[in-house]
Amino acid sequence: MDAKVVWSKIFGHTVESFTIRGKKYTVNMTDGGWECTCKDFEIRHGSYLITVYFPKGETNQLEGCKHIHKVLVDKKNEVNSPIIDVRMEKRDGS
Numbered sequence: 001m002d003a004k005v006v007w008s009k010i011f012g013h014t015v016e017s018f019t020i021r022g023k024k025y026t027v028n029m030t031d032g033g034w035e036c037t038c039k040d041f042e043i044r045h046g047s048y049l050i051t052v053y054f055p056k057g058e059t060n061q062l063e064g065c066k067h068i069h070k071v072l073v074d075k076k077n078e079v080n081s082p083i084i085d086v087r088m089e090k091r092d093g094s
């Protein structure tokens with residue numbers, strides 16, 4: 001197993017598929033940003049534009065899939081989370 005796979009197992013977030021029962025994906029924060037093991041991410045880098053809102057009006061935008069969005073929303077809902085809001089919109093097919 002290469003190191004990346006090991007880190008992924010330790011720190012990755014497991015997210016269940018929204019459409020396929022029993023299917024699970026792993027969402028991970030890497031040097032290159034958020035990554036997911038689902039097809040949508042592998043093929044298109046995710047079909048969604050996700051905007052994360054921090055205090056003092058700071059925002060961070062990233063491309064991703066529904067699973068990355070789910071992990072960020074879960075983080076937002078944690079006590080004392082530094083995230084104020086997370087929004088997701090479908091990207092253009094381009």
Ligand SMILES: [Zn+2]
Nearest residue numbers: 036038065067
């Ligand atoms: Zn995904």
